[in-house]
Amino acid sequence: MTNRRDFIRISAYGAGALAMSGGFFQAVKAFSSPEKAVALSVDLTRTATYCEVCFWKCAGWVYKNEEGKIWKIVGNDEDQHCNGRFCPRGTGGIGNYYDEDRLKTPLIRVEDRGKQVFREASWDEAFNYIASRMNTIKEKYGAESIALFTHGSGSSYYTTLMKAFGSGNIAEPSYAQCRGPRDDAFLWTFGEEVYSPEITDIRDTRCLVLIGSHIGENMHNGQIQEMSDAIDKGATIITVDPRYSTAAGKSKYWLPIKPSTDIALLLSWIHELIYNEYYDIKYVEKYCLGFEKLKEHVKDYTPEWAYGITTLAPDLIRKTAREMADAAPAVIVHPGRHVTWYGDDTQRTRAIAILNALLGSWGRRGGFYRPAKATVPGYPAPEFTEPARLWGDLFPGLYGVATGVVSNALIDASIPENNPAYPVKGWIVNGTNLINSIPNQPNTLKAIQNLDLLVAIDTMPVEITGWADVVLPECTYLERYDALRASPHRKPALALRMPATEPLYNSKPGYWIARELAGKLGLDSYFPFTKQEELLDWQLKQIGSSLDEMKKTGVKTFEREADDLYFAPEENVVFPTDSGKIELYSAAFEGLGFDPLPRYVPHEEPPEGFYRLIYGRAPMHTFGRTANNPNLTDLMDENTVWINPKVAKIWGLVNDQYIWLQNQDGVISEFPIRVRITERIRWDAVYMVHGFGHAQKQMQRCYGRGASDTQLMTKVLVDPLMGGTGMRGNFVTFVIENTEKEASS
Amino acid sequence: MRYAMAVDTRKCVGCSDCVVACQTENNVPIGYCRDWVVEVMDGTYPQLEIEIRSERCNHCENAPCVRCCPTGASHFAAGGIVLVKPVECIGCGACIASCPYDARYPHPKGYVDKCTFCFHRIKNGLKPACAAVCPTKCIYFGDLDDPNSEVSAVLKMRKSKTLIPEAGTMPQLYFLI
Numbered sequence: 031m032t033n034r035r036d037f038i039r040i041s042a043y044g045a046g047a048l049a050m051s052g053g054f055f056q057a058v059k060a061f062s063s064p065e066k067a068v069a070l071s072v073d074l075t076r077t078a079t080y081c082e083v084c085f086w087k088c089a090g091w092v093y094k095n096e097e098g099k100i101w102k103i104v105g106n107d108e109d110q111h112c113n114g115r116f117c118p119r120g121t122g123g124i125g126n127y128y129d130e131d132r133l134k135t136p137l138i139r140v141e142d143r144g145k146q147v148f149r150e151a152s153w154d155e156a157f158n159y160i161a162s163r164m165n166t167i168k169e170k171y172g173a174e175s176i177a178l179f180t181h182g183s184g185s186s187y188y189t190t191l192m193k194a195f196g197s198g199n200i201a202e203p204s205y206a207q208c209r210g211p212r213d214d215a216f217l218w219t220f221g222e223e224v225y226s227p228e229i230t231d232i233r234d235t236r237c238l239v240l241i242g243s244h245i246g247e248n249m250h251n252g253q254i255q256e257m258s259d260a261i262d263k264g265a266t267i268i269t270v271d272p273r274y275s276t277a278a279g280k281s282k283y284w285l286p287i288k289p290s291t292d293i294a295l296l297l298s299w300i301h302e303l304i305y306n307e308y309y310d311i312k313y314v315e316k317y318c319l320g321f322e323k324l325k326e327h328v329k330d331y332t333p334e335w336a337y338g339i340t341t342l343a344p345d346l347i348r349k350t351a352r353e354m355a356d357a358a359p360a361v362i363v364h365p366g367r368h369v370t371w372y373g374d375d376t377q378r379t380r381a382i383a384i385l386n387a388l389l390g391s392w393g394r395r396g397g398f399y400r401p402a403k404a405t406v407p408g409y410p411a412p413e414f415t416e417p418a419r420l421w422g423d424l425f426p427g428l429y430g431v432a433t434g435v436v437s438n439a440l441i442d443a444s445i446p447e448n449n450p451a452y453p454v455k456g457w458i459v460n461g462t463n464l465i466n467s468i469p470n471q472p473n474t475l476k477a478i479q480n481l482d483l484l485v486a487i488d489t490m491p492v493e494i495t496g497w498a499d500v501v502l503p504e505c506t507y508l509e510r511y512d513a514l515r516a517s518p519h520r521k522p523a524l525a526l527r528m529p530a531t532e533p534l535y536n537s538k539p540g541y542w543i544a545r546e547l548a549g550k551l552g553l554d555s556y557f558p559f560t561k562q563e564e565l566l567d568w569q570l571k572q573i574g575s576s577l578d579e580m581k582k583t584g585v586k587t588f589e590r591e592a593d594d595l596y597f598a599p600e601e602n603v604v605f606p607t608d609s610g611k612i613e614l615y616s617a618a619f620e621g622l623g624f625d626p627l628p629r630y631v632p633h634e635e636p637p638e639g640f641y642r643l644i645y646g647r648a649p650m651h652t653f654g655r656t657a658n659n660p661n662l663t664d665l666m667d668e669n670t671v672w673i674n675p676k677v678a679k680i681w682g683l684v685n686d687q688y689i690w691l692q693n694q695d696g697v698i699s700e701f702p703i704r705v706r707i708t709e710r711i712r713w714d715a716v717y718m719v720h721g722f723g724h725a726q727k728q729m730q731r732c733y734g735r736g737a738s739d740t741q742l743m744t745k746v747l748v749d750p751l752m753g754g755t756g757m758r759g760n761f762v763t764f765v766i767e768n769t770e771k772e773a774s775s
Numbered sequence: 776m777r778y779a780m781a782v783d784t785r786k787c788v789g790c791s792d793c794v795v796a797c798q799t800e801n802n803v804p805i806g807y808c809r810d811w812v813v814e815v816m817d818g819t820y821p822q823l824e825i826e827i828r829s830e831r832c833n834h835c836e837n838a839p840c841v842r843c844c845p846t847g848a849s850h851f852a853a854g855g856i857v858l859v860k861p862v863e864c865i866g867c868g869a870c871i872a873s874c875p876y877d878a879r880y881p882h883p884k885g886y887v888d889k890c891t892f893c894f895h896r897i898k899n900g901l902k903p904a905c906a907a908v909c910p911t912k913c914i915y916f917g918d919l920d921d922p923n924s925e926v927s928a929v930l931k932m933r934k935s936k937t938l939i940p941e942a943g944t945m946p947q948l949y950f951l952i
């Protein structure tokens with residue numbers, strides 16, 4: 031019988047393990063009753079934090095056991111981001127603290143870059159080294175020749191440092207490698223982005239449409255909680271995905287689309303809404319601009335037209351368009367989060383924005399709400415001087431739509447052959463593993479070899495630290511204060527992070543690192559407080575609270591100034607776009623030389639014997655960030671490659687066999703990956719979870735476990751509008767016997 | 776009093792938060808677990824169906840593990856909860872072999888361990904750790920003898936099933952379908 035029935039027991043212990051542990055099973059007297067021990071600890075003191083395992087930043091409490099050691103983390107009931115419930119990664123966040131492979135002390139490289147020979151250094155020595163190189167680069171090329179790549183809560187301090195130093199080249203890979211296209215698409219359509227956490231009103235929606243979004247596998251906490259609420263209330267879920275995702279399994283309609291054809295589906299949905307007059311006529315008349323041009327544009331994009339491209343039955347396209355219209359305005363065509371796929375991502379997410387506008391969901395209950403945000407006063411510090419040149423001057427004319435700094439442009443500008451208008455010679459890399467977060471690794475490595483300075487700041491010895499000149503060990507979020515969390519949400523709110531314990535080893539908080547380095551550069555005045563908690567207390571007192579109060583509550587939620595979570599009926603909304611309207615037709619794009627309305631352009635197809643490489647998330651990991659976390663590797667310690675049974679048959683593959691993947695450019699995965707044969711993936715694609723296949727030996731638990739998708743992404747489909755790096759244009763085939771690798775291992 | 780739990784398979788996403796929360800709450804050593812996630816998928820692309828459920832000890836009313844325990848370490852506590860007294864457990868493993876659900880594991884300290892329905896929490900009025908953390912709120916817990924409890928209410932409203940009912944164990948872990 032073919033393996034049509036997939037049965038998977040996730041997580042460590044199973045019958046197999048028992049069978050193997052026969053010898054172990056001896057009668058040993060137990061020491062103590064764990065029940066009693068735990069019962070006592072319930073009342074132990076707790077400290078406030080907000081989670082750093084992903085950007086959702088849920089607020090919670092850290093509890094310690096009788097020995098004073100960190101025991102568990104649970105959500106704060108008052109927090110809108112988590113409602114008292116952390117996700118598995120946040121719950122397992124204690125593993126980030128306990129991970130014995132953490133960076134422990136500053137390191138200075140003594141051999142060639144990449145050879146990974148370092149010596150331990152004192153903080154003072156490390157700072158002197160960095161400051162002197164930074165000053166040399168500044169003298170020779172200008173301050174803007176130093177770039178910051180950054181992710182996470184420490185970003186604000188290093189940003190202050192960079193701006194004080196005179197460089198505005200501050201890039202978050204979460205822009206051009208992740209959510210940038212969607213943010214720009216919504217900005218250029220509605221004049222506003224969808225923020226983080228997203229302003230999707232899933233809780234009250236009647237129809238949630240997911241285009242490749244795999245909520246449930248991505249555990250962005252509020253969204254998964256609200257999706258569950260929506261299921262309880264009987265909302266319709268429509269999932270578009272070539273893979274039968276967890277969300278697809280919860281959906282009334284699953285549209286198993288041919289990969290790379292989403293724009294065709296979106297255009298035919300727009301066609302259906304317009305030509306059947308399903309759209310919100312009043313809303314469109316009142317708020318939107320360019321409707322007639324859009325109508326003309328989609329005239330021929332019928333479901334039959336889309337069928338030939340997407341392989342989705344016209345009837346299914348019609349029915350789902352109708353479902354959305356019936357639910358409107360309580361409908362969300364989800365903007366997605368990681369949307370850098372095919373290089374036309376801004377246009378694809380523009381089509382999503384347009385669909386939402388036609389359905390009248392923006393500003394409506396069950397659609398998108400109007401966020402509110404608490405403002406945290408800044409302490410008076412000297413003004414920054416305007417940098418002489420910015421990232422946009424590196425390659426004039428490129429990426430005209432971009433509203434963020436394009437990390438890959440800074441990387442390209444570090445390679446002299448690319449003839450940038452000025453060179454980038456130094457990188458400070460904070461909390462982002464550029465080797466695995468930026469596609470086309472050979473390009474990144476080439477850039478690195480041209481640098482005069484590479485500083486890596488992290489908690490873990492991730493790959494980028496192996497290439498650095500100086501490695502600075504940050505402590506984890508459980509061992510430090512950080513800036514107050516003031517994210518937009520339904521109500522304005524603040525959350526506090528304070529240390530539950532002293533930093534382990536010789537690691538230090540980000541604020542301290544940035545401030546000390548500023549001192550060496552003569553920029554102390556930008557960090558007026560010696561201790562961050564003094565700044566926090568000052569800030570909190572300005573708004574009628576205090577550090578002491580926040581330590582008790584962890585979270586402080588304020589009422590909205592006005593009752594305006596949704597547009598009022600007939601409200602005269604002025605959208606922050608050029609025209610003050612929702613721009614269905616983008617004159618701005620046209621002016622910049624781009625399509626004013628999204629078009630479908632076919633993408634390259636996999637060659638014979640190759641399959642499109644699709645990747646995604648697992649609920650128990652935040653990509654590589656948690657790859658070595660002892661609690662979370664216990665739940666999942668390697669990725670697998672999902673292969674359709676028909677394909678497996680052709681190749682003679684069996685479940686649990688280890689194979690290598692080879693891409694269209696001949697790159698073979700450094701490590702083998704386990705085969706998972708499943709009907710849940712189309713025959714023209716394979717799927718794997720991103721964040722595995724680490725090549726850094728110092729991370730003992732994750733070294734060599736699974737394969738790295740990034741390594742197989744040598745082809746990058748760059749979005750000409752905003753520089754996003756599309757990563758779904760790579761194709762892989764299977765290498766079953768890899769004599770070279772076996773011999774060398 | 777009759778404690779029971781119901782897991783809504785329509786909402787469970789298999790994230791394993793219940794597993795890691797149980798491990799930290801109950802100091803379960805890394806490499807072991809008291810609860811786990813099962814995914815069962817059926818069909819051929821694109822006609823597919825999947826059921827995801829979080830499993831653990833069923834706190835059976837007719838528990839084979841209690842019956843076969845030679846020392847009385849495995850016993851029924853208040854509300855029908857099946858517990859193991861670590862000090863009385865000699866680690867013979869008879870209960871592990873007798874459990875049709877594979878719910879018990881040998882703790883490295885030498886006794887058999889398993890889900891306690893978080894006895895230490897519920898007696899203080901808290902929810903079990905897994906139910907308290909689950910981001911989809913798909914784990915319902917309470918007293919079946921109390922018609923107003925969360926679990927009674929949801930079992931009344933929804934269709935449910937138990938696992939391997941033919942084993943005659945009378946399991947008290949229900950799955951909403």
Ligand code: SF4
Pocket residue numbers: 081082083084085086087088112115116117118119120121249250251252
């Ligand atoms: S969603 Fe999970 S990982 Fe992200 S901040 Fe919340 S608890 Fe942490």
Ligand code: SF4
Pocket residue numbers: 782786787788789790791792793794812828829908909910911912913914
């Ligand atoms: S935490 Fe909830 S959703 Fe996640 S696997 Fe457990 S029961 Fe399912």
Ligand code: SF4
Pocket residue numbers: 796797798800801809810831889890891892893894903904905906
């Ligand atoms: S009830 Fe408690 S012991 Fe049982 S699985 Fe849930 S968290 Fe673990």
